[in-house]
Amino acid sequence: MTTPHHEPTGTATAPPPGCPAHAGGLNGLRRLFGPEAEQQPYAFYETLRREHGPVAPVLLYGDIPVWLVLGHRENLEVMRSPRFSSDSRHWRAVQEGRLAPDSPLVPMTAWQPLVAFMDGEEHARLRSAVTESLERVNRHSMRRYINRYANQLIDGFAARGQADLVADYAKKLPALVVAQQFGIREEHALALGNAVADMISGSENALQSNAFIVEIMTELVERKKKQPGNDFASWLIRHDSGLDDVEAVQHLRHALVASLENCVNLIANTLRVVLTDRRFRGSLSGGQMTLPDALEQVLWDHPPLAVVPTRWAVGDTVLGGKEIRAGDMVMLGLAAGNVDPAMRPDLDAPVHGNRSHLSFGAGAHECPGQDIGRAIADTGIDLLLSRLPDMMLTIDASELQVVGNWMSRRLISLPVGFTPHRRADHTGETALPSVGAALPPIAMPEPPAPRQEPRRPAGRRSGLLGWLRRR
Secondary structure, X not given: OOOOOOOOOOOOOOOOOOOHHHHOOOOOOEEOOOHHHHHOHHHHHHHHHHHHOOEEEEEEHHHXXXXXXXXXXXXXXXXXXXXXXXXXXXXXXXXXOOOOOOOOOHHHHOOOOOHHHOOHHHHXXXXXXXXXXXXXXXXXXXXXXXXXXXXXXXXXXXXXXXXXXXXXXXXXXXXXXXHHHHOOOHHHHHHHHHHHHHHHHOOOOHHHHHHHHHHHHHHHHHHHHHXXXXXXXXXXXXXXXXXXXXXXXXXXXXXXXXXXXXXXXXXXXXXXXXXXOHHHHHHHHOOOOOHHHHHHHHHHHOOOOOEEOOOEEOOOEEEOOXXXXXXXEEEEEHHHHHOOOOOOOOOOOOOOOOOXXXXXXXXXXXOXXXXXXXXXXXXXXXXXXHHOOOOEEXXXXXXXXXXXXXXXXXXXXXXEEOOOOOOOXXXXXXXXXXXXXXXXXXXXXXXXXXXXXXXXXXXXXXXXXXXXXXX
């Protein structure tokens, strides 16, 4: 989907010697934060691409110079090459004391004993614990829970004839399903979902939300050590890799945040496109695109994370024609790479069956639970559109609000109206916890990413297709 280009507004003054700007022989850098980059990110990427090619120097908070990778091939090169490390202790800005202790970059880049910040043998040890534990999740059983929670959520608003599909559905369904698969108590699921969203947004309560997540994960580890079950937490704790309690808590927290943020955005963005984009809906109504195809199109055009700031050059090297110095931050531009003209010369052309987008990464750090997110989104959206086939937006598409920063963008709400429905019969299912579950007042000290799912047969027609045909 094409994005109009806008002329750039303002550049920074000449950078100091030794930063990426001089390594590329440039006189000034654009800022990756602020209105120009955050309000029209795709136009910003194309401006950088015209000026610098597939790798561009930009400024982050505190005018820290870094590299933003715009090219699809160059992003894959960074993800797969040992020339670039995920260990933030390589970052020269930290070594030279140029990163302020209160910088917004610290929570995202400060080194932790997490698989996301590891390389080599230690990364392999932690990665095997995460991936092999995720592989034990029973996909058939999980889909039954997706259906159960999706039906109960729909029952909560079906009789009203209106809903906000972000607040009432997209934010809640992943939290409930993921909590069940992790072994988290059901009564904590929605509160955890709220806490993750609050922490990602960087609100004034972000630290409290993070503390709440850590407390629940700590309780989970303690409980599952005594009473293990058939769940991700139990398998992770008992894995042969021998994670200690701190490692287990931190990896459960990391997996929870990554899975919820990605899945919520995937569901919300897919529903938005289906409800607002006539070309997209026309392709579906013509029988040319299945729901899994629709999800992949959204992953190309609206990746859950736009930029990932977790790669650093191990030594002096060259990338995309730019001279990269040892210790430079090299940020993965997932959204920019997905619209690289070298990869997609026609952004309006559908990408049926093409999973070579960058949304889940690649190489040693590729997201290990991506099929779980796809299953939640696919099954949840299919069921929603089957039960409420006449949904329509209650506001103009131009009024939909998207907020975020240079790393990610989120749809605020998706208000729809439909014919009111009576509650469906779900015999034997227990009630959900209160949808208004709030964060408890916890004060704690600050604490120290999926297997490919088999594609459905081309002849399968989802509730989405039936919904479109009936319309």
